[in-house]
Amino acid sequence: MLHVDPIFTATSAAAPAVTAATPPPFTVTSVFTETRLDSWLAVGLVLAAGIYLYGVHRLRLRGDRWPVARTVFFLGPGLGGIAAVTVSGLHAYDTALLSVHMVQHMVLSMISPIFLALGAPVTLALRTLPLRPRKRLLAIVHSRVARVYSYPLVAFTIFVVNPFALYFTDLYRYTLEHAWAHEVVHAHFIMTGCVFFWPLLGLDPLPGRWPYPGRALLMLLSVPFHTVLGLTIMQSTTLFGGDWYPSLGLTWSDPWEDQVVAGGILWAGGEFVSVTMLAVLVVQWMRHAEREARRIDRDLDRQEARQRAAESAA
Helix, strand or coil: CCCCCHHHHHHCCCCCCCCCCCCCCCCHHHHHHCCCCCCHHHHHHHHHHHHHHHHHHHHHHCCCCCCHHHHHHHHHHHHHHHHHHHCCHHHHHCCCCHHHHHHHHHHHHHHHHHHHHHCCHHHHHHHHCCHHHHHHHHHHHCCHHHHHHHCHHHHHHHHHHHHHHHHCCCHHHHHHHCHHHHHHHHHHHHHHHHHHHHHHHCCCCCCCCCCHHHHHHHHHHCHHHHHHHHHHHHCCCCCCCCCHHHHCCCCCCCHHHHHHHHHHHHHHHHHHHHHHHHHHHHHHHHHHHHHHHHHHHHHHHHHHHHHHHHHHHC
16 A cells, blocks of 8 residues: 655655654664555566566576576565665665664665675576677676776775765765655665675676686775774764754654764674675685686596597507
8 A cells, every 4th residue: 555654754855844743763663564665666676576587487498597596695685685674664764863774875785786796687687588688788798888887996996985975975964855865875875886796796797807816805905994984973073964863853862872873883784794795705716716626627637538539549
């Protein structure tokens, strides 16, 4: 059933004046009761899941195998993670609590893009699309724009600079005052995370991909980034968004304490995800080395077999 969310309306108005309807205290129950299924993002998530499952179904019809883990990664933590912080009741508080916004930031820019990359949707599309759309997709993947944005140093710079440009300028206050801008920020988080993690951890064929030692080094350099950003937010002597949060008049939340919690979420969550993904990258590196060793062994075996056959014929 479509409904107008009073919390979303109260916290995304063009002016920060206190509305008559004060948002209720944030609880676990509200995450479920304030779920919204009428947003454009919900429609996009359903379409993405349907197209992915249709591609897997096409492969199975012709007898090809598609790893179940890739499907689980893409639909579960990937699309499901995005839905958990944008379609669920969390969306009702993302302009009322900075801490909730930081949870969205972490999931949309770090967690979900990683699992979307591990789902290998481009590879799935290349294996199921007809010839002409497949050629167009390959042209896009290998285009100059894709090569520039997927280049690890460029992606790393975008990933690091964007949060500082958002939170330490008037842009963040603008996104609080305008609901459409806040939605654009959500989409931007997802795109930024995909641009950074896809070349590092993804399984799809991308141009200019670095070897595993370079990828591991870049992932290691990303670890202190969230520590610096989180500590800066926790120790800030000014409120993010100016007087936006105090003007809401939430008697059950202190904007200063909530900002400290938000910084802690960014600090601890960023370090945990970065270190975990560094471990995943090392595992991928080891598996790649094992596959390469087996390939070399097979080549050597074939060379020896050809040599023996030539000697026997002689």
